[in-house]
Amino acid sequence: MSRLDRTLIADLAPFQGMHAADLDTMLGQARSMRIVKETAIFEQEGEAHSFFLLLDGHVRVVKTTPDGQQVIVRYISPGELLGIARALGRTTYPASAIAAVDCVALAWPSRLWSEFAAAFPSFGANTYKAVGARLQDAHARVIEMSTEQVDRRVAHALLKLIQQTGRKTEDGLLIDFPLSRQDIADMTGTTLHTVSRLMTVWEERGLVKSGRQKVTVVQPHKLLLLAEGHVDK
Amino acid sequence: MSRLDRTLIADLAPFQGMHAADLDTMLGQARSMRIVKETAIFEQEGEAHSFFLLLDGHVRVVKTTPDGQQVIVRYISPGELLGIARALGRTTYPASAIAAVDCVALAWPSRLWSEFAAAFPSFGANTYKAVGARLQDAHARVIEMSTEQVDRRVAHALLKLIQQTGRKTEDGLLIDFPLSRQDIADMTGTTLHTVSRLMTVWEERGLVKSGRQKVTVVQPHKLLLLAEGHVDK
DNA sequence: CGCAAAGTTGATTGCGATCAAGGGTGGTGG
DNA sequence: CCACCACCCTTGATCGCAATCAACTTTGCG
Numbered sequence: 001m002s003r004l005d006r007t008l009i010a011d012l013a014p015f016q017g018m019h020a021a022d023l024d025t026m027l028g029q030a031r032s033m034r035i036v037k038e039t040a041i042f043e044q045e046g047e048a049h050s051f052f053l054l055l056d057g058h059v060r061v062v063k064t065t066p067d068g069q070q071v072i073v074r075y076i077s078p079g080e081l082l083g084i085a086r087a088l089g090r091t092t093y094p095a096s097a098i099a100a101v102d103c104v105a106l107a108w109p110s111r112l113w114s115e116f117a118a119a120f121p122s123f124g125a126n127t128y129k130a131v132g133a134r135l136q137d138a139h140a141r142v143i144e145m146s147t148e149q150v151d152r153r154v155a156h157a158l159l160k161l162i163q164q165t166g167r168k169t170e171d172g173l174l175i176d177f178p179l180s181r182q183d184i185a186d187m188t189g190t191t192l193h194t195v196s197r198l199m200t201v202w203e204e205r206g207l208v209k210s211g212r213q214k215v216t217v218v219q220p221h222k223l224l225l226l227a228e229g230h231v232d233k
Numbered sequence: 234m235s236r237l238d239r240t241l242i243a244d245l246a247p248f249q250g251m252h253a254a255d256l257d258t259m260l261g262q263a264r265s266m267r268i269v270k271e272t273a274i275f276e277q278e279g280e281a282h283s284f285f286l287l288l289d290g291h292v293r294v295v296k297t298t299p300d301g302q303q304v305i306v307r308y309i310s311p312g313e314l315l316g317i318a319r320a321l322g323r324t325t326y327p328a329s330a331i332a333a334v335d336c337v338a339l340a341w342p343s344r345l346w347s348e349f350a351a352a353f354p355s356f357g358a359n360t361y362k363a364v365g366a367r368l369q370d371a372h373a374r375v376i377e378m379s380t381e382q383v384d385r386r387v388a389h390a391l392l393k394l395i396q397q398t399g400r401k402t403e404d405g406l407l408i409d410f411p412l413s414r415q416d417i418a419d420m421t422g423t424t425l426h427t428v429s430r431l432m433t434v435w436e437e438r439g440l441v442k443s444g445r446q447k448v449t450v451v452q453p454h455k456l457l458l459l460a461e462g463h464v465d466k
Numbered sequence: 467c468g469c470a471a472a473g474t475t476g477a478t479t480g481c482g483a484t485c486a487a488g489g490g491t492g493g494t495g496g
Numbered sequence: 497c498c499a500c501c502a503c504c505c506t507t508g509a510t511c512g513c514a515a516t517c518a519a520c521t522t523t524g525c526g
């Protein structure tokens with residue numbers, strides 16, 4: 001049986017400041033798993049039996065309302081923790097996590113979370129720092145939803161994505177996983193129709209290039225100006 | 234000089250599970266202060282020199298956008314911590330805190346936060362639990378802003394407030410601090426005009442009673458139905 | 467090749483913002 | 497004590513953004 005090597009995780013944010021031996025201890029209790037595209041890692045309301053570390057791929061975290069509307073809370077990139085319901089004092093997952101592409105992840109039983117946090121203070125502190133960062137993200141999003149028009153919200157969403165996962169191509173910065181108009185709509189509280197029209201206009205203006213489940217930002221700077229409201233639409 | 238008595242804080246959520254002696258240690262380093270109505274406890278972007286515990290009164294936490302629009306992030310009730318920027322890994326306050334009425338609070342230098350969290354694990358855990366709860370609140374709010382119409386958002390906001398600070402009166406549940414139409418608008422991402430019209434309709438329907446900076450919810454159950462979308466508007 | 471999923475585009479509608487005007491009320495200072 | 501004024505609230509009229517409704521096109525996959 002192949003053991004997991006600590007270099008797999010040593011450089012990732014959640015494990016900064018930890019001793020090599022402690023990394024091994026954690027890895028020794030991890031189970032590695034692959035998740036095929038468009039399947040769930042965990043489901044909203046489900047028993048929070050495990051927490052995860054994404055090693056490769058991209059995951060979208062989705063909340064579904066009682067009447068079936070979907071909101072994409074965030075996208076997870078490699079190196080980030082997900083499903084840390086226990087750290088938030090929950091016993092069920094507050095959202096579903098769906099693999100946007102084929103993914104590789106590590107999983108630990110939730111029960112171990114408090115053990116790890118206590119035994120490895122750096123790990124606990126890093127996690128809480130991440131929670132703090134997410135709280136600020138969420139607040140920023142509330143402000144955005146309260147005060148900004150659709151076009152600026154969509155621009156912000158795209159900028160956040162290229163910052164997180166932008167891959168340089170000859171055309172500009174490509175968002176590195178399949179992203180539909182509907183997905184963008186679910187991130188920004190609008191409809192696929194409105195997003196489609198925006199993309200058309202922006203493409204004409206040379207700000208972006210996009211196709212089926214694919215978006216490339218050609219002129220991030222101009223998109224930023226638009227997002228910040230410094231230009232006419 | 235009068236010392237602060239530990240019974241002042243022993244029963245409050247942030248201090249659950251702490252030893253009496255440790256409470257005294259914390260109190261020994263606290264400074265108690267009064268804040269007059271409509272003045273700031275701290276300002277957005279300001280150096281986060283202190284964190285606070287609200288002992289009496291009500292505080293509104295406000296974010297202001299570069300173009301001057303205001304969003305009320307939350308109201309703080311007695312027994313809650315505020316200004317815990319350091320716990321979120323920040324050195325400046327992410328929002329302003331304004332006393333909605335005359336308030337009494339305890340203040341500690343921010344520097345002590347990590348000391349307390351390390352020395353009194355219960356205190357740290359309680360705080361992080363609170364941060365987790367706020368993260369969930371914020372997410373719920375994003376969902377709300379993304380998927381619900383104005384009337385339902387306003388209904389939810391009022392229900393949250395009466396849950397937090399509702400005081401029983403002969404008419405129903407009174408929100409226990411001055412709350413203007415503009416305030417409600419700033420909580421829900423709408424305008425005072427729309428809120429005013431809603432209140433008028435709801436008053437006619439017997440759901441609420443309201444006046445100058447005063448709101449009483451007469452029929453919480455019916456308001457909940459409206460908030461959940463189970464009835465026609 | 468056929469079909470389902472994704473995207474485009476036009477037409478229409480309506481919610482809620484904005485613009486505008488006026489009324490009520492509590493607090494303050496003369 | 498009263499008058500005035502700032503602040504809060506109400507209500508009407510209009511407008512525009514973006515949702516909705518509808519039809520069609522494109523694209524990739526099995």
